[in-house]
Amino acid sequence: MRLRSSVVLIAALALGGCRVGQQETTVFVDPQFATLVPPDTTLIVGTRVEHLVKTPLYERYLGGGRVGIIDRVARGTGIDPEKKLWNLLYVSNGRKSFVLGRGKFADELMAPDFSKPGVKRFSYNKVSFFGDEQQALMILNSSTIAVGETDTLRALVDQRPSITGLPPRLAALVKEIPYQTQFWGAYAGGPVSVPLMGNLQNVNKVLGALRQGVFYFDLTQGVNGTIRGDARSAQDAQEVRDALEGLLGLGRLMAPKSRPELLRVFDGIHAAQEGQRVIVKVEESVDLAGQFLDGWLKR
Numbered sequence: 007m008r009l010r011s012s013v014v015l016i017a018a019l020a021l022g023g024c025r026v027g028q029q030e031t032t033v034f035v036d037p038q039f040a041t042l043v044p045p046d047t048t049l050i051v052g053t054r055v056e057h058l059v060k061t062p063l064y065e066r067y068l069g070g071g072r073v074g075i076i077d078r079v080a081r082g083t084g085i086d087p088e089k090k091l092w093n094l095l096y097v098s099n100g101r102k103s104f105v106l107g108r109g110k111f112a113d114e115l116m117a118p119d120f121s122k123p124g125v126k127r128f129s130y131n132k133v134s135f136f137g138d139e140q141q142a143l144m145i146l147n148s149s150t151i152a153v154g155e156t157d158t159l160r161a162l163v164d165q166r167p168s169i170t171g172l173p174p175r176l177a178a179l180v181k182e183i184p185y186q187t188q189f190w191g192a193y194a195g196g197p198v199s200v201p202l203m204g205n206l207q208n209v210n211k212v213l214g215a216l217r218q219g220v221f222y223f224d225l226t227q228g229v230n231g232t233i234r235g236d237a238r239s240a241q242d243a244q245e246v247r248d249a250l251e252g253l254l255g256l257g258r259l260m261a262p263k264s265r266p267e268l269l270r271v272f273d274g275i276h277a278a279q280e281g282q283r284v285i286v287k288v289e290e291s292v293d294l295a296g297q298f299l300d301g302w303l304k305r
Contacts, residue, residue: 051191067296100197104154233286
């Protein structure tokens with residue numbers, strides 16, 4: 007009887023564990039990150055690096071330091087991003103921003119040491135920094151770092167004791183993002199400044215017309231994603247949709263004339279309006295998306 011009871015108990019625990027796993031429907035936000043996002047944050051962008059590097063798109067087209075933020079963290083820490091970098095999170099309040107990183111930066115029993123020629127080591131409130139008075143890399147523990155302007159990182163150290171989790175509006179938006187996604191973001195309104203150059207700076211104007219939004223991309227098989235934004239009115243939503251159509255038209259004009267086949271990438275992008283909501287759907291094959299990104303990254 008005891009044996010039977012034990013078997014039943016083990017089976018119940020196993021089934022219970024399976025049910026918990028099946029309930030993971032929203033994107034994973036590293037618990038370490040959640041307690042490092044200040045309450046005035048308006049935009050977060052996450053990259054699940056340990057999953058991204060296993061996708062066909064990354065393996066064929068994006069590896070070898072071609073993704074700027076991954077390369078920056080890899081060079082700053084000296085680690086192999088394809089083996090030891092787990093997650094990245096870009097955090098912005100529209101005026102100041104920084105990047106959080108999680109990975110195996112050192113053995114659990116020792117603190118990471120990023121000393122190298124030209125890099126100054128200093129501390130603030132017992133937290134170690136590597137860099138200078140303008141830019142720095144901050145060590146929070148053996149697996150968590152932050153990279154950004156030094157003054158912004160010092161302010162984060164001061165705020166850290168009072169941060170208990172994601173700001174409520176961002177936390178609610180994150181729940182709308184599917185679990186199976188390697189690149190995602192949530193925007194809670196207010197000032198925003200995504201670091202883009204040239205005509206792509208118009209993206210900031212589009213975001214400024216929205217009161218909130220999310221985007222997410224699954225790169226497991228090609229590129230499948232959704233960008234969804236809520237405007238303040240149906241008229242604003244129409245203006246946002248028109249602006250997006252304009253950006254797509256600009257993209258067609260900027261496509262390399264020597265590669266006319268790449269124009270097909272725009273056939274997989276569709277913008278629509280539903281009342282105050284604007285939705286953009288993206289569906290591209292691995293090779294078409296990869297060839298387009300390859301040409302873009304070479305500019």
